[in-house]
Amino acid sequence: MSDNFPNRQPVRWNNGAESKIIRCPKDHIRIDEATFPMTEDKLEILVVEGTAREGRKSIRPARYVTRRLEDRGHEPELFDLDDREIPMLNHTRYSDNDKHPEDIEKFGRKVEQADGLVVVSPEYNHSIPGSLKNLLDHLYPEYDGKPFSFV
Helix, strand or coil, X not given: XXXXXXXXXXXXXXXXXXXXXXXXXXXXXXXXXXXXXCCCCCCEEEEEECCXXXXXXXXXXXXXXXXXXXXXXCEEEEEEHHHCCCCCCCCCCCCCCCCCCHHHHHHHHHHHHCCEEEEECCCECCECCHHHHHHHHCCCHHHCCCCEEEC
């Protein structure tokens, strides 16, 4: 990893692992080992809070990410599963013409309009919560070409 980024800060996780956080200039996006200039001044980012569980802690980083995106001049929107009624997947939004629940239609429209998604999720049994998996499975072509980030 190159040291072209003097603001690199090590982060220690509870298990002792260490990762790096890179602070980029405001007009750049960091992806893996490369930094790219942004082509849009203002991005519409959908931040998805991935659990509705009582006592959840992932809402705090979801709100933090939303605030930081706002601070950088973007237009984030927080989609909180706790405020929605997402039914168990019976049929996908893209597979048939049946009427779908309003919260699924709203989510689909928001994904289509967004320039990218940030999914904030706790670890649940070494994976993501079933409620988040269920939500994401309702859509498919709407994700085509959308950049995703996971927290």
